[in-house]
Amino acid sequence: MSINKILNNIDEVLLMGPGPSSIHPSVYEAMSQSTLGHMDPYFIKIMDETKAYLQSILQTENHLTLPISGTGSAGMETCFVNLIEPDDPVLILINGVFGKRMEDLAGRLGASVDVLEFEWGTPVDVDRAQEQLKQREYKILAVVHAETSTGVRNPVPEIAELVRDKDTLYLVDTVTSLGGIEIATDTWGVDALYSGSQKCLSCPPGVAPATFSDKAGESIANRKNKVPNWYLDMNMLTSYWEGQSRVYHHTAPINMLYALNQALYLIMEEGLENVFHRHLENHKLLVTGLERMGIRMLVEPECRLPMLNSIHLPEGVDDAEGRRRLRQEFKIEIGAGLGPLAGKIWRIGLMGHTARPENVERILAALEEILP
Amino acid sequence: MSINKILNNIDEVLLMGPGPSSIHPSVYEAMSQSTLGHMDPYFIKIMDETKAYLQSILQTENHLTLPISGTGSAGMETCFVNLIEPDDPVLILINGVFGKRMEDLAGRLGASVDVLEFEWGTPVDVDRAQEQLKQREYKILAVVHAETSTGVRNPVPEIAELVRDKDTLYLVDTVTSLGGIEIATDTWGVDALYSGSQKCLSCPPGVAPATFSDKAGESIANRKNKVPNWYLDMNMLTSYWEGQSRVYHHTAPINMLYALNQALYLIMEEGLENVFHRHLENHKLLVTGLERMGIRMLVEPECRLPMLNSIHLPEGVDDAEGRRRLRQEFKIEIGAGLGPLAGKIWRIGLMGHTARPENVERILAALEEILP
Numbered sequence: 001m002s003i004n005k006i007l008n009n010i011d012e013v014l015l016m017g018p019g020p021s022s023i024h025p026s027v028y029e030a031m032s033q034s035t036l037g038h039m040d041p042y043f044i045k046i047m048d049e050t051k052a053y054l055q056s057i058l059q060t061e062n063h064l065t066l067p068i069s070g071t072g073s074a075g076m077e078t079c080f081v082n083l084i085e086p087d088d089p090v091l092i093l094i095n096g097v098f099g100k101r102m103e104d105l106a107g108r109l110g111a112s113v114d115v116l117e118f119e120w121g122t123p124v125d126v127d128r129a130q131e132q133l134k135q136r137e138y139k140i141l142a143v144v145h146a147e148t149s150t151g152v153r154n155p156v157p158e159i160a161e162l163v164r165d166k167d168t169l170y171l172v173d174t175v176t177s178l179g180g181i182e183i184a185t186d187t188w189g190v191d192a193l194y195s196g197s198q199k200c201l202s203c204p205p206g207v208a209p210a211t212f213s214d215k216a217g218e219s220i221a222n223r224k225n226k227v228p229n230w231y232l233d234m235n236m237l238t239s240y241w242e243g244q245s246r247v248y249h250h251t252a253p254i255n256m257l258y259a260l261n262q263a264l265y266l267i268m269e270e271g272l273e274n275v276f277h278r279h280l281e282n283h284k285l286l287v288t289g290l291e292r293m294g295i296r297m298l299v300e301p302e303c304r305l306p307m308l309n310s311i312h313l314p315e316g317v318d319d320a321e322g323r324r325r326l327r328q329e330f331k332i333e334i335g336a337g338l339g340p341l342a343g344k345i346w347r348i349g350l351m352g353h354t355a356r357p358e359n360v361e362r363i364l365a366a367l368e369e370i371l372p
Numbered sequence: 373m374s375i376n377k378i379l380n381n382i383d384e385v386l387l388m389g390p391g392p393s394s395i396h397p398s399v400y401e402a403m404s405q406s407t408l409g410h411m412d413p414y415f416i417k418i419m420d421e422t423k424a425y426l427q428s429i430l431q432t433e434n435h436l437t438l439p440i441s442g443t444g445s446a447g448m449e450t451c452f453v454n455l456i457e458p459d460d461p462v463l464i465l466i467n468g469v470f471g472k473r474m475e476d477l478a479g480r481l482g483a484s485v486d487v488l489e490f491e492w493g494t495p496v497d498v499d500r501a502q503e504q505l506k507q508r509e510y511k512i513l514a515v516v517h518a519e520t521s522t523g524v525r526n527p528v529p530e531i532a533e534l535v536r537d538k539d540t541l542y543l544v545d546t547v548t549s550l551g552g553i554e555i556a557t558d559t560w561g562v563d564a565l566y567s568g569s570q571k572c573l574s575c576p577p578g579v580a581p582a583t584f585s586d587k588a589g590e591s592i593a594n595r596k597n598k599v600p601n602w603y604l605d606m607n608m609l610t611s612y613w614e615g616q617s618r619v620y621h622h623t624a625p626i627n628m629l630y631a632l633n634q635a636l637y638l639i640m641e642e643g644l645e646n647v648f649h650r651h652l653e654n655h656k657l658l659v660t661g662l663e664r665m666g667i668r669m670l671v672e673p674e675c676r677l678p679m680l681n682s683i684h685l686p687e688g689v690d691d692a693e694g695r696r697r698l699r700q701e702f703k704i705e706i707g708a709g710l711g712p713l714a715g716k717i718w719r720i721g722l723m724g725h726t727a728r729p730e731n732v733e734r735i736l737a738a739l740e741e742i743l744p
Contacts (some may be wrong), residue, residue: 001396001398001638002398002401002639003398003401003402003405003634004402004633004634006418006421006633007402007405007418007630007633007634009414010405010406010408010418011408013406013408013409015407015409017409019623020407020410020623020626022407026373026374026375028404029374029375029404030375030376030379031403032400032401033379033382033405034382034383034384034385035374035385035387035392035395036382036383036387036571036705037385037389037392037705038392040385041699042381042382042698045378046378046382047625049378051538068447069446069578070441070442070603071623071624071625072622072623073602073603073621073622073623074441074442074446074603074622076602076603077602101602104602105602107598107599108600108601108602109600110600144698152657154658170561187728196623198623198626202627204407204625205407205410205624205625205627206578206625206627226480227480228482228600229480229601230445230477230480231442233689248710249445250446251391251392251568251577252443252577253443253572253576253577253578253625253628254392254576254577254578255403255577255631256576256578256625256628257380258382259627262375262376262379265376269373269715276714314458327412327413333408333412338620
């Protein structure tokens with residue numbers, strides 16, 4: 001018995017959207033190694049190695065560093081649900097879909113949420129954040145590092161300085177930034193962050209790296225109430241991911257963790273600096289090619305993300321039809337605009353294994369074909 | 373670049389524990405097909421086909437039928453967090469770890485929880501449940517179908533009759549039962565259930581099938597408050613899994629869903645009745661062999677699960693050392709006892725692809741070797 005018809009006819013698509021990104025063949029191979037039990041001693045070795053890789057790539061010594069058993073949004077859920085108790089004051093800096101999502105989630109958990117909103121396509125303004133932080137004592141300050149909906153890099157290290165000497169916990173969404181640009185968790189003073197596997201790590205979606213500082217860990221340990229989420233309770237997850245004798249919590253997504261291990265290994269082998277450099281160089285190549293065609297970038301150069309390039313929809317091109325042609329005729333996926341940018345922009349991803357010159361050439365050639 | 377050293381040295385272990393179970397080669401092959409985007413039209417076809425398979429195997433016409441993006445416990449979290457609002461009265465029938473887990477979770481969500489507890493290794497008593505249901509109006513009645521911690525099959529259809537004409541929602545954990553014994557969701561009148569991929573479906577862990585009746589769906593639609601969990605909010609998940617134009621929620625675990633699709637396809641090809649029969653026949657073969665060796669079963673024959681066989685620890689065998697030898701010398705994983713049964717029982721799984729005569733012979737031969 002081999003794979004069924006529908007699965008046998010999956011196209012090999014070049015994934016140049018906002019994630020998932022294209023996968024290195026060895027990651028597929030890793031994922032299809034024999035499933036082990038979730039308490040198997042050898043699997044625990046793989047967990048430990050994966051954790052050490054994550055610590056390196058996140059530049060952290062946090063012992064509370066682990067992949068959450070869900071996609072990036074489960075990482076977000078984990079950070080907020082463990083840190084928030086009802087009525088906790090939370091400040092969220094918003095300039096895109098993923099900041100709005102934080103607001104929605106924190107509200108659901110009963111936090112007292114304040115937000116500062118900034119125009120989509122521009123970065124969060126550090127001065128306005130500083131002003132707001134003088135008005136109220138916040139338990140959590142949250143921001144998105146790489147706003148996937150626009151392609152803006154927010155000034156995460158500069159914002160960190162605003163709360164360095166405060167009790168406030170600094171929570172950062174690094175879903176799209178991890179593995180593409182630097183994240184100096186400890187140096188910057190980030191207290192909690194989450195990411196996804198399917199962006200610059202180039203692993204299929206399904207696991208969400210996360211880390212918590214000791215300060216965040218103490219906040220979790222000193223909660224007045226149990227975490228209102230059994231699946232994502234860090235106290236129990238820690239007992240499974242740490243120590244001499246592991247305590248069964250839930251069945252980890254074994255094969256997804258094999259894939260993550262291999263994806264992280266590839267980054268370690270290439271070297272973090274080289275990986276960042278490759279993202280930047282391919283971004284430059286793409287921008288040069290786009291500008292030569294007269295296509296305009298949404299975001300100003302100083303805060304552009306290398307791995308997520310938003311372009312104004314070229315004149316005379318229909319949004320849906322253009323993307324449909326790229327997918328059907330050229331086997332390339334790019335992303336549509338979201339929210340107020342729907343129908344106005346396209347998002348071209350250069351994440352992880354996708355960030356290679358031959359892919360840049362391929363998308364440029366395809367765009368050339370579909371321009372009127 | 374090929375897979376790294378630690379992944380290259382994974383043993384092929386016969387998984388005869390409480391899950392994960394051994395995987396059919398075509399499921400590994402399915403999982404490593406090219407990743408598509410989560411909004412790709414072809415991927416949406418795969419989602420639709422997967423949903424139709426789940427409806428068949430769950431014997432339901434519920435349109436709210438989908439795999440949740442997490443392991444079985446995320447399925448549990450989904451059912452409870454969508455249905456419970458603070459102070460809702462919930463009755464949980466408990467006879468093992470997974471019933472206790474429901475109690476913990478419902479309490480975290482602010483429900484007013486009553487429990488009836490029964491001796492581990494025996495089934496839930498229908499009469500006592502009936503008595504309790506006369507004492508109070510419950511919003512939810514919850515029970516585990518196949519108690520993985522003991523090997524007991526609870527009388528799910530009989531319990532269903534107790535709430536058939538009531539407003540009470542009937543919520544069932546089918547993590548270990550799905551794909552191994554019958555689940556007649558609609559006929560029985562189950563309003564919400566969750567399962568896992570890594571038991572009798574023989575897919576790696578990482579996705580959790582779930583279904584909700586129209587009655588449960590209305591309860592979710594009429595909530596006073598938003599679901600206090602962004603990741604698992606059925607309202608948003610439904611917009612991604614249903615209708616003509618799908619709304620992006622989170623990035624689905626694409627390759628895990630390929631694997632699930634193939635695993636369900638294998639069951640459909642074999643035929644549901646044949647699959648149940650195979651589980652039962654292999655269970656009988658195992659029990660006969662065990663009894664011949666003088667090994668005693670924990671559970672009485674009339675409520676034994678075919679896919680999870682708890683045995684009293686054979687006399688003269690050390691729990692940890694015995695399991696270590698099975699894993700190291702025979703490359704077989706079995707499960708330890710949990711809670712009050714720790715050190716007293718072993719759990720032998722015959723789930724999905726594991727439930728074959730050659731595997732029964734292999735574990736019997738290995739046990740023979742390690743008996744004193």
